[in-house]
Amino acid sequence: MNDAVLITSMIILLLKGIVDETPNSVDKIYNEFNDEFVERDSIEAKFVSIMEIIERVYEYFIGNLSCLSNKNYFFTFYAVIVNQMFGIENNHILNSERNPDFSESLITNNIDTLYQMCGNFLNEYTENVVDSSSKQSTKSEWATFVENNSKRTTSKNARLSRISFMNGYFCRQSK
Numbered sequence: 001m002n003d004a005v006l007i008t009s010m011i012i013l014l015l016k017g018i019v020d021e022t023p024n025s026v027d028k029i030y031n032e033f034n035d036e037f038v039e040r041d042s043i044e045a046k047f048v049s050i051m052e053i054i055e056r057v058y059e060y061f062i063g064n065l066s067c068l069s070n071k072n073y074f075f076t077f078y079a080v081i082v083n084q085m086f087g088i089e090n091n092h093i094l095n096s097e098r099n100p101d102f103s104e105s106l107i108t109n110n111i112d113t114l115y116q117m118c119g120n121f122l123n124e125y126t127e128n129v130v131d132s133s134s135k136q137s138t139k140s141e142w143a144t145f146v147e148n149n150s151k152r153t154t155s156k157n158a159r160l161s162r163i164s165f166m167n168g169y170f171c172r173q174s175k
Contacts, residue, residue, distance in 0.1 A: 006071055009154075010078055014043050017089035018079070018163065021154035050081050053107060053114070060115050066122050067129075072149045079163045084170055094164060099171045114170070121169040141165065 009021060012029055019025065054077070058065060067073040083094050084102035101110040128142040148162040 006075060009075060011043065011047065013079055013082060013088065014046055014086075015039065015089065017091050018094075018156055018159050020156040046082075046086060049104065050078065050085060053081055053085070053111075054078065056111060057115065057118055061118070061122075067125055067149075068122070070149070072153050075153075076149060076159075076162050076166050079159070080167045080170055083163070083167055088163075091160075094160075094167060097164070097167055097171050102170060117170050117172065120172075121166065124169075 008026065012019060012021065012026070015033075016029065063069075068077050079088065081102075082088055083091075084098055085104045085107055087098065088094050100106065101113055107114065125142075128139050129146055145162055145165045148158040148165075151158070153159075
């Protein structure tokens with residue numbers, strides 16, 4: 001996934017929610033907004049605020065974010081932050097799984113809790129993904145998560161599965 005494709009996927013997530021991304025479907029979305037993009041300012045503001053939060057996470061962990069340095073895992077993390085801050089378009093399941101501390105208006109005040117939950121996720125990833133070269137895990141849910149970040153990365157079902165899995169870590173009560 002090159003940078004332009006990644007950013008396109010990130011914007012599509014804000015516009016349409018979790019969708020299958022094929023060359024034809026992306027072209028249709030481009031065509032839909034080719035002449036007029038009414039939501040431009042709103043989407044841009046959301047994108048900037050999400051990226052500011054992600055930048056703070058990267059700075060906190062001094063760039064040592066293990067799997068989240070991979071573009072597919074990064075997209076999954078981005079989607080979780082989108083869901084926590086704003087909800088994801090056309091997805092009532094994920095939208096019901098939000099931590100109120102991470103809403104758009106509160107996430108900055110609760111950034112330490114976000115760091116803690118991100119750290120918990122990364123620690124559990126390290127503990128449960130036993131062989132980083134083969135990405136095999138002893139737990140089936142982790143194996144599925146890793147597979148969905150490695151294969152079928154533009155599939156709606158695979159995306160929903162991996163985003164839901166990671167999202168669960170950010171809905172738990174902090175310790």
